[in-house]
Amino acid sequence: MKKCIYKGALKSVYVDKDKAEKVFALSYSKSDVLYEALNTARVEDTGLDIPRLLNVSVVDGKWTITSEYAKGETLKELLAKHPENADAYIEAMIDYQIAINKHSNPLLVDMKSKLERQINELNIPADTKYELDSRLPELLTTLSYAMVITVWKTLSYKLTIKPDNRYYRC
DSSP: OOEEEEEOSSEEEEEETTEEEEEEOTTSOHHHHHHHHHHHHHHHHTTOOOOOEEEEEEETTEEEEEEEOOOSOBHHHHHHHOGGGHHHHHHHHHHHHHHHHTOOOTTSOOHHHHHHHHHHHSOSOHHHHHHHHHTHHHHHHHHHHHHHHHHHHHHHHHEEEOTTSOEEEO
8 A cells, every 4th residue: 555755746755565656746747757767767877876766657647756665764753863863864964975976977967057957948038047047157156055954954854774874865
């Protein structure tokens, strides 16, 4: 029986035994779903130990990505149970980030290219697009500092630390 572990406006995640299904809202674009699946496959190709992509399909008219499910406590749960271990969890997060940075795939789109594409797709005046585009290098520098906080908050909710010290994204 499927259990809902996350429900949002655009995505819901269900778990059934050893599989996780991310179900997208009807309004979610096919290209964005396939792009997410493609990027997951590209990250798999780097050799990182992440849950493997199993299937992309349409169920009841909604796009669904099925992947392996990593059982274990999330970082948020661990912090709630053992706040005294916060420093060790931060160290684990840093180690994981270092491990991620040791892997690469030239087909993964970098943040600058992604933001440039998103700016160009906006339905806003050309001068506003130009202003955003010209401030992108500054924004990316600011983002690199803000990312530490954002990554910490995100990983608090989405990083599962397994007993074998492998890390998984939910």
